[in-house]
Structures are given as structure tokens and as C-alpha cells.
Amino acid sequence: MPTPFTVQDFTRRMERATEAAARAGLSGLVVTPGPDLSYLTGYRPVAITERLTVLVLAPGRPPTIVVPRLERPDAEGATGAAALSVVDWADGGDPYAVAAALLDAGGRYGVSDSAWALHLLGLQRALPACHFVALTEGLPMLRAVKDADEIERLAAAGAAADLAYHGILRVPFAGRRETDVAADLARLLREHGHSQVDFTVVGSGPNGADPHHEAGERVIRDGDTVVLDFGGLKDGYGSDTTRTVHVGTAVPDEVRRVHETVRRAQQAAFEAVRPGVACQEIDRVARAVITDAGYGEYFIHRTGHGIGLTTHEPPYMVEGEQQPMVAGMCFSIEPGIYLPGRFGVRIEDIVTVTEDGGRRFNNTPRELAVVA
Numbered sequence: 001m002p003t004p005f006t007v008q009d010f011t012r013r014m015e016r017a018t019e020a021a022a023r024a025g026l027s028g029l030v031v032t033p034g035p036d037l038s039y040l041t042g043y044r045p046v047a048i049t050e051r052l053t054v055l056v057l058a059p060g061r062p063p064t065i066v067v068p069r070l071e072r073p074d075a076e077g078a079t080g081a082a083a084l085s086v087v088d089w090a091d092g093g094d095p096y097a098v099a100a101a102l103l104d105a106g107g108r109y110g111v112s113d114s115a116w117a118l119h120l121l122g123l124q125r126a127l128p129a130c131h132f133v134a135l136t137e138g139l140p141m142l143r144a145v146k147d148a149d150e151i152e153r154l155a156a157a158g159a160a161a162d163l164a165y166h167g168i169l170r171v172p173f174a175g176r177r178e179t180d181v182a183a184d185l186a187r188l189l190r191e192h193g194h195s196q197v198d199f200t201v202v203g204s205g206p207n208g209a210d211p212h213h214e215a216g217e218r219v220i221r222d223g224d225t226v227v228l229d230f231g232g233l234k235d236g237y238g239s240d241t242t243r244t245v246h247v248g249t250a251v252p253d254e255v256r257r258v259h260e261t262v263r264r265a266q267q268a269a270f271e272a273v274r275p276g277v278a279c280q281e282i283d284r285v286a287r288a289v290i291t292d293a294g295y296g297e298y299f300i301h302r303t304g305h306g307i308g309l310t311t312h313e314p315p316y317m318v319e320g321e322q323q324p325m326v327a328g329m330c331f332s333i334e335p336g337i338y339l340p341g342r343f344g345v346r347i348e349d350i351v352t353v354t355e356d357g358g359r360r361f362n363n364t365p366r367e368l369a370v371v372a
Helices: 007-023 035-041 069-076 079-083 095-100 117-126 148-168 178-191 205-209 253-271 279-292
Strands: 028-031 054-057 064-068 085-089 108-111 131-134 196-204 225-234 241-247 304-306 313-317 330-333 336-339 343-346 349-353 358-360 369-371
Touching: 007 028, 007 035, 007 054, 007 079, 028 035, 035 054, 035 079, 064 069, 064 095, 069 085, 085 095, 095 117, 117 131, 148 178, 148 225, 148 241, 148 330, 148 349, 178 196, 178 225, 196 205, 205 225, 205 336, 205 343, 225 343, 241 253, 241 343, 253 279, 253 330, 253 336, 253 343, 253 349, 253 358, 279 313, 279 330, 313 330
Parallel strands: 028 108, 064 085, 108 131, 241 369
Antiparallel strands: 028 054, 054 064, 196 225, 225 241, 304 313, 304 330, 330 349, 336 343, 349 358
8 A cells, every 4th residue: 555645745735736826827726626625635525515615725825625514524634634724614604705705806716627517606606706717727737747656656556457457368258248348347457456447448349449438238259359448546546548459369450450550659659758748749649650551530539638636637648738748747648540330449558757758657568469
């Protein structure tokens, strides 16, 4: 088990977030339950409900969290609570007036992407001159650069997902439903330390041409190409990896050609990772390999996404994302080719930016595996 985060860790995170908000021209941050609140304070409400919970961070003011009175003991029990002022409100009162007293009436605040519309609209009614922007827009780097302890957790999650992949190669595919293989993947992730399984994509044959196909009742056949995309949370941090396998030894030439194209694209994109390079360059590099091979129109999604407390978060490896890579950023590299009605291929690793390049958290073979 990794060493738990301390109150000093959360204090530093809140200080950095407040300073970053000021540099971004924000009056402060309004943080609601979800990954942002967990990252900054360690507090995870037992239930995310219609009752307002909000952390306010602003330069020159102590960090303050507003919570329902009945949940105050839970909030005060969070690791980061020792660095917070806790203000409660009672049922029947006006929580938005309580929160509004902590904000500048005409300020511009970054608000968590996961904020309920109910709560954001309530704050807007209480402070009609206030302006709110989503944190992805106003402060996209809030959780993007991981510290050493976070990287350790992500590396462990990636290694556990790798063990699950090695395990799935030993189970039968032919004659079983996609849902059966997906259940095996979920079991293997849990056996290797995942507390939460977020997804187990098993796209066989033509279903593999749908990048987000959910495992269904289709029976996998000899000769199918199968996309396996799976991940979840281990010690609070995410895993996400994709490999493509073929059922049976008679692998068609086109399947081999498409798979090798995706493998080369993924490798080229990984080799482009280094500090200072714009995130969009990773997408451009991968896409160029696939386009040059004649499959450009069949690469229909971005090349990657950030990962941390959630499996999808900034930064995104996509055209137009000019954010330079910074050591400690962690994200997926997952190019794919999807031939409608026939098959798909995707290869995905989680990587982190190092001082002079990149490091993979997934290290299973990227060559096409043959399964029974």
C-alpha cells in the first residue's frame, strides 16, 4: 500500500491551486464534490446530493469549506480538514447565501466541471454579477502535473492492469460471449488490486470498429479480431490500457497490416513525448503514420487523454491543444483504426512526461497476440 497523503500534501495543493488561480486571472476557485475536492482536501462526501458542499479558495483568504450541518463530522474527519475553516448550514436555511459571503460579488471564479447545475445556478442567483468558468477552461492544469507519490500510484495501477492482460490471454475466447470475457477482465483487475472497475470494453469482429463498444451478447468466433480496453481505480488512481488480439492462428494479412500500422503510430507518438512539446503534437505524429498508410479516415478520435483520480481529465492529446507538456503530466496514447462492419485495432498505454522524454506505465507486448 502506498503511503497515505498527509495534511501537508493537501495544504500544498490548495496553496498551489490558489496561486495558479491568481495567475490565470481568477478571483478564486469554487470546488464541489468530485475529483477536484478529493485532490485538494482528501474529502469524499459519502453521498453527492442536492445539499450544497463547496470549497472556496481565494488569495488572501483562508481555505473554507461549506457543508451541510449533518455532514460536518465527515468533512472534519478528512485528512485535509485540519488546513480548512469549516462552515455549515442547516436544512431550511439558504446555503447559497452562506457560500456567497465567501465570494467577491463581481469576481470571476473557476468552478469544478462536476458541479451540479442546481448549485451553480443557486450561486448565480445569489451573486448575479459574479462570473463562473469551468475549471477545464479556467485552470486546466489543476490536476494535470502529478507529484512523485501520484506517479507511484499510477505506475502501480498500470502494472496491475498489465497483470490483468497477461491473465486474459490465458482464458478461452472462441465460443464465449463478449460479456463473459469482460467479466474475466473485471475479475482480474480486482484480483490485482483494483478497488473499482470503470470499464471493460470487449469489441469482437465488427463490434471492434466501435471505439466505445460495450461488451454485449455477441459470441466470439474463431477468426475474430478483438479490441480489449479496460481500467479502473487502484489506491484512488486510474488505469487504462488497450490491446488488440486475434482469435485463432490464421491471421489475415490486412489485420496484421492494420495492427502494425497502429503499433508504429503508437510508438512514434510515444517517442515524441518530451517537455516543451505541445500536446497536439502527439496527435499529429500518430495521425501522420496512420494517414500515410492510407487509413487516415478511419482514425476517428483524439490520440489521448489525461489520467489521475479519474480516467479522463486534462490534458488532451488532440489537434488544437497547444498546452506544452510538462514533466509529471500523465496521459494515454491510444491511436486506432476502425473499419466499419469488419474490425478495429487500438493500442493504448499510459505514459508520463519525464525530464528528457517519456515513461510508459503499461509494458505488455504491443505485438498482435493470438488467443484461443
